[in-house]
Amino acid sequence: MRYALISDIHANLPALEAVLDHIAAQSDIAATYHLGDLVGYAPWPNETVALLNERGIEGIAGNYDSTVATDYKHCGCKYEDPRQEELSHVSFGWTKEHTSGETKKILGALPFRLDVKPNGGHASGPTLILVHGTPTLNTVYWTDDRPDSFCTQMAALAGAKAGDVIAFGHTHLPWHREVDGIYFVNTGTVGRPKDGDARAGYAVVELGAGKVNVEHRRLDYDVERAMRGIRESDLPDDFAEFLRTANRP
Numbered sequence: 001m002r003y004a005l006i007s008d009i010h011a012n013l014p015a016l017e018a019v020l021d022h023i024a025a026q027s028d029i030a031a032t033y034h035l036g037d038l039v040g041y042a043p044w045p046n047e048t049v050a051l052l053n054e055r056g057i058e059g060i061a062g063n064y065d066s067t068v069a070t071d072y073k074h075c076g077c078k079y080e081d082p083r084q085e086e087l088s089h090v091s092f093g094w095t096k097e098h099t100s101g102e103t104k105k106i107l108g109a110l111p112f113r114l115d116v117k118p119n120g121g122h123a124s125g126p127t128l129i130l131v132h133g134t135p136t137l138n139t140v141y142w143t144d145d146r147p148d149s150f151c152t153q154m155a156a157l158a159g160a161k162a163g164d165v166i167a168f169g170h171t172h173l174p175w176h177r178e179v180d181g182i183y184f185v186n187t188g189t190v191g192r193p194k195d196g197d198a199r200a201g202y203a204v205v206e207l208g209a210g211k212v213n214v215e216h217r218r219l220d221y222d223v224e225r226a227m228r229g230i231r232e233s234d235l236p237d238d239f240a241e242f243l244r245t246a247n248r249p
């Protein structure tokens with residue numbers, strides 16, 4: 001079974017539309033799941049959640065979703081300098097203000113984790129475990145430089161066994177590796193890349209029949225439209241520039 005995993009859309013509707021069209025054109029993909037952070041930084045929080053609902057795409061709560069839904073004091077994001085911190089607070093305030101009550105209700109109802117069993121729950125076989133950050137918190141950054149011991153520790157906490165896949169996002173940096181027969185996949189980001197490549201991204205994970213394959217996909221989308229949307233809103237123009245450079249402002 002092949003699954004498309006989309007994470008960290010961050011209210012970038014043009015990027016989400018391009019990714020969903022790309023996935024829809026592949027008849028061998030059994031299902032699509034989102035890994036959270038549907039909102040923040042771009043001006044389409046309600047439209048993003050509505051489109052996912054319309055397409056019947058289920059998924060989990062990212063830190064942005066759970067903090068907006070619960071009116072938390074900050075988004076649970078990491079910042080590296082005072083300017084980034086200031087921008088982060090502006091984005092969070094704007095998003096809380098412009099996300100409708102209906103959308104917040106949907107965000108607040110998202111589960112923390114989702115388990116997918118390609119063979120069905122009645123038969124043994126691998127499990128695809130979806131979380132946003134790590135199996136313990138959606139705010140912890142699971143980057144590629146974490147040692148293998150961190151991966152096995154997280155796998156134990158998640159109850160994963162050899163052949164299983166743990167997929168997550170949150171860092172906006174795609175990577176994957178295998179440790180002790182367990183596969184760890186960071187899906188990257190649909191709508192807010194941080195690796196210098198401005199294209200939208202998602203992952204395809206194939207599991208079942210004793211094998212696991214992971215592919216990271218990138219595709220062009222209408223970045224100009226996304227930048228225009230940000231500039232026409234009250235969000236800082238820095239976020240538009242960020243989408244073009246795919247780097248921190």
Ligand SMILES: [Fe+2]
Binds near residue numbers: 010037062171
């Ligand atoms: Fe994110």
